[in-house]
Amino acid sequence: MDYSTDDRISFFEKVYAVVSQIPFGKVTSYGAIAAFLGARKSSRMVGWAMNQSHRSGLAIPAHRVVNRNGQLSGKVHFGHPDLMQKLLEQEGHRIENDTIQNFEKVFWNPEQLLQ
DNA sequence: GGTGTGACCAGCT
DNA sequence: AAGCTGGCCACAC
Numbered sequence: 798m799d800y801s802t803d804d805r806i807s808f809f810e811k812v813y814a815v816v817s818q819i820p821f822g823k824v825t826s827y828g829a830i831a832a833f834l835g836a837r838k839s840s841r842m843v844g845w846a847m848n849q850s851h852r853s854g855l856a857i858p859a860h861r862v863v864n865r866n867g868q869l870s871g872k873v874h875f876g877h878p879d880l881m882q883k884l885l886e887q888e889g890h891r892i893e894n895d896t897i898q899n900f901e902k903v904f905w906n907p908e909q910l911l912q
Numbered sequence: 913g914g915t916g917t918g919a920c921c922a923g924c925t
Numbered sequence: 926a927a928g929c930t931g932g933c934c935a936c937a938c
Binding site: 827828843859862869874 | 922
């Protein structure tokens with residue numbers, strides 16, 4: 798499925814579609830998702846989409862999306878300030894100073910959806 | 913219905 | 926090397 802050229806669905810829906818396919822134990826970045834959708838400059842919107850995701854009714858693993866440095870920049874938007882970190886630790890990640898350790902090793906590139 | 917505001921990021925000063 | 930700017934788009938006011 799080529800998400801980048803499908804104009805029938807909104808950018809947000811595309812974001813949700815990608816995020817919901819992030820495998821267990823992997824993470825990706827706002828920018829990677831935006832770039833994959835053909836809108837490299839819209840990475841802020843990915844964050845906004847995550848902000849709204851909890852009331853979308855869908856089960857969006859928003860905790861698997863961090864910024865390009867592996868930092869949990871969106872943790873404050875989870876119910877409890879440490880919830881995002883907890884969820885990631887449950888998936889086997891190690892976090893220090895709000896930053897995922899070995900980020901490159903656990904990074905999942907959305908491009909893999911095209912295989 | 914214009915305006916400002918983001919869980920960002922790359923490219924300029 | 927560190928700070929500023931523009932761009933993207935949905936939403937609240």
